[in-house]
Structure formats: C-alpha cells, structure tokens
Amino acid sequence: MIYMDNAATTKMTPAVIQAMLLSMKDDWYNPSSLYAPAQRAAEALRDARARIAVCLNVSPDEIIFTSGGSESDNQAILSAAQAGAQTGKRHIVSTAIEHHAVLHTLKKLEREGYEGELLDISSSGIISVAQVERAIREGTCLVTVMYANNEIGSIQPISEIGAICRKKGVPVARKCKLFF
Numbered sequence: 091m092i093y094m095d096n097a098a099t100t101k102m103t104p105a106v107i108q109a110m111l112l113s114m115k116d117d118w119y120n121p122s123s124l125y126a127p128a129q130r131a132a133e134a135l136r137d138a139r140a141r142i143a144v145c146l147n148v149s150p151d152e153i154i155f156t157s158g159g160s161e162s163d164n165q166a167i168l169s170a171a172q173a174g175a176q177t178g179k180r181h182i183v184s185t186a187i188e189h190h191a192v193l194h195t196l197k198k199l200e201r202e203g204y205e206g207e208l209l210d211i212s213s214s215g216i217i218s219v220a221q222v223e224r225a226i227r228e229g230t231c232l233v234t235v236m237y238a239n240n241e242i243g244s245i246q247p248i249s250e251i252g253a254i255c256r257k258k259g260v261p262v263a264r265k266c267k268l269f270f
Contacts, residue, residue: 095240160191167195167234170261171204174231180204181229185217187244188236205229215244223254233262 093101102110113134119125121132136150143150156162167182174180184196186208196206207225209217222233233255237248248262255262 159189163189163191163234164195167192167199167232170232170234171199173261175204177231179229179231181207181227181231183207183209183222183225183230183233185209185211185235185246187211187215187239187242188234189240192234192236211244215239215242217246217251219247219250219254222251223258226254226258226260230258230260233260235262 117127117131117134119128119131121128121135123129135155139150139153139155142153146153154165156165171180171182174182180203182196182199182204184192184206188196188208193208196204196208200206209221209225211217217235222235226233233251235246235248235251238245252262
C-alpha cells in the first residue's frame with residue numbers, strides 16, 4: 091500500500107515512537123508541579139523544546155506544543171488577530187480552500203468585528219501572488235495560506251507570498267507557523 095495523504099497525517103518514525111513511549115512511561119507527571127518526578131517531566135519538556143528550537147533556528151520560548159494541526163491553526167490565527175487589533179488592524183486575508191480549522195476561526199473572528207477576505211483560486215487550485223498583494227491593505231493584520239492543500243494537492247507559492255507580506259509588514263501564517 092502507498093499512503094498518499096501525508097499532508098493530513100504522517101506515520102511516525104520508530105525513533106519518535108520510542109521517544110514518545112519512554113515519555114509516556116517515565117515522564118507522564120504534570121510538568122507544572124513541584125515534586126521531583128514532575129520536575130523530571132518539566133526537564134524532559136524543556137529538553138524537547140530546546141532540541142526542536144535548534145532544528146528550526148528559533149529560541150526555545152518560541153516553541154509552543156499543541157495537540158495537533160487544528161489547535162495550532164487556531165492559536166496562530168487568534169494570536170495574530172489579537173496583536174493586530176491592538177494596533178487597529180482587523181483585516182485577515184486567506185483562501186477559499188483553507189482547512190475548516192482556519193475557515194471556522196475566521197468566521198468566529200468575523201463575528202467579533204474582524205474582516206476576513208477569502209481569495210478565489212485558479213482552476214489549478216493556486217492563488218496568485220498578485221491576488222495576495224492586491225488584498226493586503228493598511229488594516230491587514232494577517233495573511234494565512236495553506237501551503238499544500240490536503241484535498242486537491244495544490245501547492246501555493248508560499249515563498250513569494252511571504253516575500254510580499256514581509257515587504258508590506260504583514261505576518262503570514264503558513265499552516266502552523268507564523269512568519270514575519
């Protein structure tokens with residue numbers, strides 16, 4: 091069998107499974123507690139955060155663990171929206187083919203007074219960089235674009251979109267990571 095939906099979920103490598111099993115067996119304590127086993131769990135969590143940070147060339151305090159993609163999408167979008175609102179920016183640009191985790195979060199924000207703008211896609215499932223550039227305006231607080239669509243497999247020109255966003259000073263969320 092060949093599994094073709096790695097954009098949705100991917101099988102863990104044996105090394106990851108082994109690390110998870112050890113953690114669930116030995117470090118299952120609440121890492122926020124003060125007793126010794128909990129502090130070992132906290133140290134394991136700090137170590138994991140530091141190791142991932144090195145791989146991504148970021149600070150460990152920039153690593154936030156979530157339960158999955160939907161929670162990550164929500165966290166990134168809601169955080170960017172809140173930051174934008176503090177400076178009077180309440181416009182969010184996205185695409186019509188985003189995952190429901192994104193679309194439902196945008197609907198929630200619209201009910202709270204934000205303006206969501208969903209860009210249409212071409213027949214090949216791609217948005218153009220020019221579309222994104224035209225959509226960005228003074229009040230735009232975020233551009234969120236799914237890099238690889240989990241339903242139709244289209245891959246967006248994320249590097250070019252990111253460059254336009256950086257040029258205009260607008261954060262761009264690409265699936266689970268926020269870029270400035």
